[in-house]
Amino acid sequence: xxxxxxxxxxxxxxxxxxxxxxxxxxxxxxxxxxxxxxxxxxxxxxxxxxxxxxxxxxxxxxxxxxxxxxxxxxxxxxxxxxxxxxxxxxxxxxxxxxxxxxxxxxxxxxxxxxxxxxxxxxxxxxxxxxxxxxxxxxxxxxxxxxxxxxxxxxxxxxxxxxxxxxxxxxxxxxxxxxxxxxxxxxxxxxxxxxxxxxxxxxxxxxxxxxxxxxxxxxxxxxxxxxxxxxxxxxxxxxxxxxxxxxxxxxxxxxxxxxxxxxxxxxxxxxxxxxxxxxxxxxxxxxxxxxxxxxxxxxxxxxxxxxxxxxxxxxxxxxxxxxxxxxxxxxxxxxxxxxxxxxxxxxxxxxxxxxxxxxxxxxxxxxxxxxxxxxxxxxxxxxxxxxxxxxxxxxxxxxxxxxxxxxxxxxxxxxxxxxxxxxxxxxxxxxxxxxxxxxxxxxxxxxxxxxxxxxxxxxxxxxxxxxxxxxxxxxxxxxxxxxxxxxxxxxxxxxxxxxxxxxxxxxxxxxxxxxxxxxxxxxxxxxxxxxxxxxxxxxxxxxxxxxxxxxxxxxxxxxxxxxxxxxxxxxxxxxxxxxxxxxxxxxxxxxxxxxxxxxxxxxxxxxxxxxxxxxxxxxxxxxxxxxxxxxxxxxxxxxxxxxxxxxxxxxxxxxxxxxxxxxxx
Numbered sequence: 001x002x003x004x005x006x007x008x009x010x011x012x013x014x015x016x017x018x019x020x021x022x023x024x025x026x027x028x029x030x031x032x033x034x035x036x037x038x039x040x041x042x043x044x045x046x047x048x049x050x051x052x053x054x055x056x057x058x059x060x061x062x063x064x065x066x067x068x069x070x071x072x073x074x075x076x077x078x079x080x081x082x083x084x085x086x087x088x089x090x091x092x093x094x095x096x097x098x099x100x101x102x103x104x105x106x107x108x109x110x111x112x113x114x115x116x117x118x119x120x121x122x123x124x125x126x127x128x129x130x131x132x133x134x135x136x137x138x139x140x141x142x143x144x145x146x147x148x149x150x151x152x153x154x155x156x157x158x159x160x161x162x163x164x165x166x167x168x169x170x171x172x173x174x175x176x177x178x179x180x181x182x183x184x185x186x187x188x189x190x191x192x193x194x195x196x197x198x199x200x201x202x203x204x205x206x207x208x209x210x211x212x213x214x215x216x217x218x219x220x221x222x223x224x225x226x227x228x229x230x231x232x233x234x235x236x237x238x239x240x241x242x243x244x245x246x247x248x249x250x251x252x253x254x255x256x257x258x259x260x261x262x263x264x265x266x267x268x269x270x271x272x273x274x275x276x277x278x279x280x281x282x283x284x285x286x287x288x289x290x291x292x293x294x295x296x297x298x299x300x301x302x303x304x305x306x307x308x309x310x311x312x313x314x315x316x317x318x319x320x321x322x323x324x325x326x327x328x329x330x331x332x333x334x335x336x337x338x339x340x341x342x343x344x345x346x347x348x349x350x351x352x353x354x355x356x357x358x359x360x361x362x363x364x365x366x367x368x369x370x371x372x373x374x375x376x377x378x379x380x381x382x383x384x385x386x387x388x389x390x391x392x393x394x395x396x397x398x399x400x401x402x403x404x405x406x407x408x409x410x411x412x413x414x415x416x417x418x419x420x421x422x423x424x425x426x427x428x429x430x431x432x433x434x435x436x437x438x439x440x441x442x443x444x445x446x447x448x449x450x451x452x453x454x455x456x457x458x459x460x461x462x463x464x465x466x467x468x469x470x471x472x473x474x475x476x477x478x479x480x481x482x483x484x485x486x487x488x489x490x491x492x493x494x495x496x497x498x499x500x501x502x503x504x505x506x507x508x509x510x511x512x513x514x515x516x517x518x519x520x521x522x523x524x525x526x527x528x529x530x531x532x533x534x535x536x537x538x539x540x541x542x543x544x545x546x547x548x549x550x551x552x553x554x555x556x557x558x559x560x561x562x563x564x565x566x567x568x569x570x571x572x573x574x575x576x577x578x579x580x581x582x583x584x585x586x587x588x589x590x591x592x593x594x595x596x597x598x599x600x601x602x603x604x605x606x607x608x609x610x611x612x613x614x615x616x617x618x619x620x621x622x623x624x625x626x627x628x629x630x631x632x633x634x635x636x637x638x639x640x641x642x643x644x645x646x647x648x649x650x651x652x653x654x655x656x657x658x659x660x661x662x663x664x
Contacts, residue, residue, distance in 0.1 A: 007079045013181040014072030020176065021068050024188045025061025027169055028054045031162060031195060038158065042149040044209070045221035046202035047159075048134045052228050053195035054166075055126050057188050063119045064184040070111050071181070073104035116254040117239060124235035127228060134225065148217065152206040159206065163199035166192045184254060190261040198224060234260055315346050317354035324458050325356045338458055355462055359455045362522060365469060367447040367476040368419070419443050419484045443484065443493075449476050449508060450523040457518020464516040472519070475511045479504055497526050 035050040148155065173189030176182045201224060205217025238259070319325035325339035329352045339354070346352035420443075449472065453461050465471045483504055487496070505524040512519055604611040620629065630643055 004079070004082060007075055007082065010075035010181065011072055011079065013179070014068050014075055017068035017182055017185070018065055018072060020173070020182070020185060021061055021065035021188070024169070024173060024185065024192075025058050025065060027165070028057035028061050028188070028192070031166060032058055034158070034162060038155065043155045043158075044148050044152075044202055044205050044217045045138070046198060046205050046217055046224065047155075048137065049130075049221055049224050049228065050195060050198045050202060052127055052130050053191040053198055055130065056123050057191040057195065059123055059126060060119065060184070060187040060191065063115060064188060067111065067115070067184045070104065070108040074108040077104040117242070119254075120235050120239045124232050124239075127232040127235070131225060131228060131232070134221075148206060148209045152210040156203040156206040156210075159199045159203035163196045163203065166199060167196035170196060186262075187254070187257045190258060194261065231258055231260060234258055311348050314349040315352065317344050317346055318342070319344065319354070319356050320358070322360040323356045323358045324455065325354050326458070326462060327354050328352060333463070336459065338455075357453050357458050357461060359453050359458070362450050362452050364448050364450050365473050365476065367449065367473065367480050368445050419445065419480060444528070446527045447476060447480050447504070448523075448525050448527065449521065450525075451512075451519045451521050454518055454520050457516075457520075460516045460518030464518060468517050468519070471515055471517060472508075472512065475508055475515065476524075479507045479511065483507065501526055 032051055032054040035047050035054060038044070038047040039051070170189040170192030173185045173192065175189075177184075177186035177189060201220045202217075205220050208216035235258075317325070319339050319341045321341050323341060325344065326336075327334055327339060327344065327346055329347050344354060346354050451472065461468050483500065487500060501524050504526075505521050508524060509521040512521060600611070
């Protein structure tokens with residue numbers, strides 16, 4: 001009778017377990033779908049990781065449902081065997097121990113034997129795939145962080161509702177799993193509780209994003225992702241260790257159940273969970289040994305002692321190199337004299353603290369926005385120096401990555417920080433007053449203001465204003481707005497940038513001194529100055545291109561003038577020199593010929609026949625030196641001569657001028 005009651009109880013428990021498991025995996029599926037939708041609409045980085053716990057809860061819920069269905073079938077089969085065993089004496093044909101029709105028990109045993117390993121591997125794969133997709137999505141986004149679109153408050157409310165449902169369902173399943181028949185519900189409840197923690201981080205990240213803490217959501221997502229990596233490694237390690245673990249106690253914990261999550265989600269104290277995990281891993285009751293009993297008794301006293309020592313250690317504070325410190329007790333300054341670098345004692349936190357300020361570290365606030373959309377913020381340019389005034393440069397997080405080049409016409413940033421600048425117009429004689437009035441334009445730029453705290457202004461910097469950085473940003477915005485409104489766009493963009501930076505630095509320093517900020521403005525820079533993105537930037541770029549083309553044409557004309565005029569002058573000088581030379585040569589030759597003609601005339605008058613003969617002989621000698629000549633007597637008229645006037649092709653020895661041949 002007692003056996004029948006146990007079987008009936010097992011059947012009822014199996015049916016209830018089936019219903020609870022079905023509710024568990026359906027609820028997990030709904031939560032998973034919501035997380036996927038929230039991720040697709042850019043609800044935050046943590047929502048992407050919220051898919052991990054609900055996907056695993058869905059997987060283990062299905063496994064628990066199959067386990068419950070098979071256990072119910074096995075219990076019903078046992079009930080049938082019990083009924084048939086009563087008729088065993090009447091007929092030997094019904095041997096319930098060997099009847100092949102009863103297979104539910106064997107199926108249940110095989111499922112309990114092999115299914116945990118399969119679920120463990122599938123769980124590790126699911127976790128790995130989701131983490132891979134998440135990291136790949138982050139790598140495709142500039143900076144890694146996915147910006148939240150829409151109203152972050154709506155996402156926080158959705159996360160709050162989901163986390164309430166998840167934590168109540170998880171706590172119910174964990175509480176129900178105290179009964180051995182419902183043990184497979186514990187992983188489902190544990191991962192639903194993990195989902196509650198992830199959704200709480202998602203809500204916190206959305207609220208931080210609403211308050212301009214843009215990277216809080218991304219930082220929480222990175223921490224959660226590494227926790228999931230650790231849990232995924234536990235899946236694999238449990239799968240491997242399971243083959244070598246001794247089995248001398250009753251097996252109640254499935255291999256896919258996380259031991260790390262059990263420390264925080266299982267009912268009972270942490271030490272009981274640790275003892276259960278140790279008993280399970282070592283295969284015997286290690287929690288019954290004397291050493292473990294001593295550790296269990298001394299754990300919490302040691303933990304409290306450690307916490308007290310840690311709390312008292314907060315009273316030891318350090319003022320680093322190139323820093324000055326101010327000691328506080330209960331929120332009040334106990335000594336206005338600045339503390340130099342060294343080790344000092346204060347009351348433990350939160351009753352006392354030591355506030356330190358570096359007077360050599362250059363800090364920066366940004367007015368406007370950079371090309372990557374970075375809003376006005378306060379950052380530090382360098383890490384704390386080494387005490388000798390030398391600062392180590394910060395490591396560039398984008399080192400090795402190709403830098404994105406943006407032009408004026410590329411969409412970047414927002415129009416929230418456009419500054420008004422003057423655009424002077426040319427005044428005509430017949431222009432109307434409206435046409436002669438100066439027009440205005442918008443200019444987008446970033447103005448980093450670099451500063452450092454003065455040693456004599458530490459107290460003003462720490463206690464003179466509730467938030468000196470915000471005060472400096474407001475002063476910078478005021479100075480930038482007033483100065484740019486009275487300046488020309490072209491002066492800010494091109495010619496007058498250096499003088500504008502110096503004028504703004506002096507004005508910011510003046511207002512900072514009036515506000516008792518206790519800082520020294522080291523530099524004010526104007527970066528990324530350009531018109532608003534869109535049609536204005538395109539039109540202005542066309543204007544700049546036309547101005548550049550004008551300057552190019554002017555420079556080309558000047559270059560042509562510079563090269564052409566000297567060449568023309570050289571050519572003119574050459575022509576003048578040639579003309580003067582020709583004039584001198586012609587006049588001189590004419591004078592010489594005139595004088596020669598006079599001398600020849602005198603010679604001719606003195607002896608005409610001799611002058612003619614001499615001129616004829618000179619002509620034969622000078623002008624006919626290369627012509628063959630034949631001399632004949634005019635008195636020999638009786639003889640006939642045959643003269644061959646052809647040119648001889650070959651000279652004989654008699655034709656050679658022997659006298660001209662040089663002798664050795």
